[in-house]
Amino acid sequence: MKTRIIKPLCIALVLTVSAIILWQAYTTFQARYLRPFDNQATLFEGSQLQLPAELAGPGPIRVVHFWDPACPCNVGNQQHLGDLVSQFADRDVSFLVLQKPGSHGQLPANLTALKPLASLPGSEHLPASPAVAIWDRQGHLAYFGPYSEGAVCNASNSFVEPILKALLDGRNVSASNTLAIGCYCPWAD
Known part of the structure; x- marks a missing residue:
């Protein structure tokens, strides 16, 4: 019992x-x-961004990835960035990365080709990440803003591929101020 x-x-x-x-x-x-998707518009204003002195001036097209290791928005973005590196790295495009100051983390294996930058003049005014800045062959800022707009980032909604293709074709691009809605994390604490 x-x-x-x-x-x-x-x-x-x-x-x-x-x-x-x-x-x-x-x-x-x-x-x-x-994390809930925040539909807040973010203004990416790049007038203060400059390449470090050792990278300034004529050279390859330079793509700088702004990376915050703690940002959950990196998940889809990093796969897309890896695709960009494999598509454009052998076409006179140099890929660099600036990690958020004070953060700790390591890029995934598919992004080890990105050269780390210690600092980038003007990056302290960066509104959010993930973000990208692209300088043309003359060293002029051609684009600053997000990789894409929306909750996910891929080649079908990317701003980056058309800009890189235009620059590789020798066309001028001037899009250093961008307003977008997407998954972003604040850069400044």
């Missing part, structure tokens, strides 16, 4: 503890990795 009562109680206890553990795991995952 005792075992008839104890066995269902043990089963109920195990199920209750399991449900509590699953609920805790779910809420922890949700709090850490799922």
Whole structure:
């Protein structure tokens, strides 16, 4: 008689503890990795951005990726950036990365070709990341802004591919001020 009562109680206890553990795991995952998409417009204004002295002037097209390791918006962006590197790196396009000051992290293996920058004059005024700045072969800022607009970033909605293709074709591009809605994290603390 005792075992008839104890066995269902043990089963109920195990199920209750399991449900509590699953609920805790779910809420922890949700709090850490799922962020609501913020439809706030962000103005990317690049008038103060400059290449460091050792990179200024004529040279290859220079693409600078602004990276905050803690930003959850990097997930889709980093795959797209890896595709850009594989598509354009052998076409006189140099890829560089500026990590958010004070942050810690390591780029994924598909982005090890990006050369790190210690600093970039004017980057302290960067509104958000992920973002990109592109300088033409003469060293003029051609584009500053997000990789794309919207919740995800890929080649079909990218601003970067058309700009790089135009620059490679020798056409002038001047788009250093961009207003976009997307997944961004504030650059300044």
